[in-house]
Amino acid sequence: MTARFRLACQLPRWAGALALAAGMVHGAAVATPAADAVVAAPAAAPNADQITRGAYLAKAADCIACHTVDQAKPFAGGYPLATPFGTIYGPNITPDKETGIGNWSDEDFIRALHNGIGKNGEHLYPAFPYASFTKLSRDDVLAIKAYLFSLPAIQQKTPENKLPFPLNQRWILAGWNLFNFKPGEWQADPAKSAEWNRGMYLVEGLAHCQECHTPRNLTMGVNSKRAFAGAQLGGWTAFNITPDPISGVGGWKDEELTQYLKTGLVPGKASAAGGMAEAIEHSLQYLSDADLKAIVTYVRSVPPINDLADKKPRYAWGQPADDDADLRGVAAVSVSSNASGGAELFSGNCASCHSASGSGVVGGYYPSLFSNSVVGTRDPGNLLMVILNGVQRRGKDDQAFMPGFADHLDDAQIATLANYVLKQYGHADAPAVTAELVKTQRQGGPVSPLASLLPPGLAAAALIVVFILFSLLTRRRRKQPT
Template sequence: MASSDLVRRIVLLVVLCVSGGAMAQTGQDTSLVERGRYLATAADCVACHTTDPAKPFAGGVSIPTPFGQIVAPNITPDPDTGIGKWTDEEFYRAMHEGVGRNGENLYPAFPYDAFTKLSREDVLAIKAYLFSLPAMSQDNPVSELGFPFNQRWILSGWKLLNLRKGEMKPEPAQDDAWNRGAYLVEALAHCGTCHTPRDFSMGSDESRKFGGGAVGSWQAYNITPDPVSGIGDWSDDELVEYMRTGMVAGKGGAAGGMGEAVEHSLSKLPEQDLRDIVTYLRAQKPVRDPADEKPRHGWGAPSEDVSAFRGDETGDDPDGRAIFYGACSSCHGMAGAGTDDGEFPPLFRNTVVGARQANNLVMAILEGVHRTVDGETVSMEAFEHKLTSAEVAAVSNYVLKTYGNPAGATVDAAMVDELRRNAGEQPLVAKLAMPGLIIGVIVILALVFWLLTRRRRRSLR
């Protein structure tokens, strides 16, 4: 064999080895990015980290809390305004320990108490996906929280009480469906962040796990298998349909944060994932609210009152009937029965109108309903700037008394004003923070005064 042929064959062999290795690496990278895309979708990262659809994950969403506004950061790979300079270890620490790149505590509006359960491989797959996206340069406003909650060091105390660090491991005694559902519910989809009530420290109240919580002014309903307060009388297919489309006939539709979760996350998951979620939720402890008489979708019947067109001449308060027939009946029907095609749901046997708390009904009137799934858009007009708080209260009470749970018909203008702020009920820790701080300062000053007085007396002896 000529030496030149031998050289050519050696060069060809080297090229094939190098290119083969590069192709294998590219295949691995693509697989990792696709895994990360799926995980980021299941975690609904886009909901909190996207304000402008043209700049996905660039942050800027203002999250209302009882302590102030928390602004979600830019998580694109931009090196200056995003996470482009973050290492794998820094990203993992943020997800698992709630610690930022500079060692600062992160606010738990970022649900790292759930994400700590993610495996290291999945955390780094999410990072790989985010780093595959275009870098978006976007400076976002800083979070605005009142003192002392703007002091991040106090979150060390919150973590001590509420953060249980550690990756989630499969339960050997449970089947694959249960374990997959547990990982989705507890870690990735962080369902408990919204659907579990909070205790005095704003940590999850595990004694009422999945028993219903609050997200700003919206209520996240009970998703335990209790047949009255929870989802116990929903079929598996109905629960899957609700997560896939945001709507189940005879039950109701998703709005607010749940509508966003359906649009951006749940509707994009494989059906098996949704069924695994159902499997896991079915296995949870039922949580019953003693005040609930029957399921939320069990209230109401068609009702038509044409006398409403004459209005209420008995007083100066807004007439809820007249407002309903003027602003609502054109879509929801004269008898509140909705439309035959389901585009506008009936108001009776509706999980929102049948709730004892009127929050979600009021918020739907104020903010409207907007979700798009598989190209189909469901939209309800927002009346935030068209109706006064007194008018919103009047029509809410009329709808609750006529089509739903009359126990919720206690809405007044002050309540609507509070819900408009969308900050949620102030927890005990927030109510006591400033008085406690003042008392602490007084005690410290009294102690200092006592010590100085004692020292002065000793010097006079």
């Protein structure tokens, strides 16, 4: 499993770091009562049922994704989350008392998930999606803790985060919380069905789907006005999953959506790659049929959001092509870096799996390149990420695999190949892919405008924060009687 794949799945997971800078100038005046120590009564010993339920909830929350760098040491932390400002490492959450959370009380654990506050009162980075986990019930949080504490304790120290000053000062997260975090457990809507309520709890809380599928606002919190309308993350696009029939998934049948969540594959619609493939592999495929159906029911109910530039659904673009057959026997077919033409590159690198016509194979193990959401979108970013990094998606009974070509083809050749695939099988209005765009995708996608503006001003921002603190302190002293 590559780091690029896992990074794509976990957007707050790096977007949180961007949020630090947005909260900096506001953080000084914000009190943090949640950081006060909590004295709790001794907790009851967990039972087998609670541990079993916690294991299911931990899968639904995809905890393993950010807390495992070595599959032989699950939940022992160390996974690097690359951000435009530096690297944040997922911590060890095994019950090791020295390097993990073995000394955490129930209240410590609840406070972390509900308020984003660590055991010692420190703010946790929003790379940990506490803005979603705050909705979880106390019983579910304690069940997750019971499961984690039932696992072997693994001693593995988490590397220090690599963030520049002042982004390495956790207290500035109070400013981000002020604008982007509303703590509070989820409450059922009595006017809605039990299935809808369960779906909302999963989508908005446990599975934290908004963290990837909702675009970010100026302060890098989720933009609730465009909930589930799609977002860019780590070079990938998490697509619009609102019920809009053109821009979203309104044209999908319920059983197709359920099948996609369970397997990552719906022939004629989509084949999961990148972060979504990982979410399916580690999390969604393990959910019960009832929970998957509840997710579909809730997603169907959110407000549809349409992009006027979309003329028809992503999966409705493209058709078979036959020029590969014309090429054979006329020109040399090569997979080497000397190949330069789009048809030649396709024939040498793609046709053997996706077929000469681009129709894939029966059953979709190698998916069709037409009627394919990745090829049929106006933004070629996901197509480039698939060509560069390949696909690896393990199911319960099978797996999908495609090799990446990042080390085999240069930027110009990948651009040529992508343009050929788009012209033959994809979106008719997709912009031309350039070598420069491929280079950008190799590096994890476009740099956030906020990231490009902030570094030169970090020192100035730090001075502003200090000035605000000094002003507030001086004003307070002046108001005190002598």
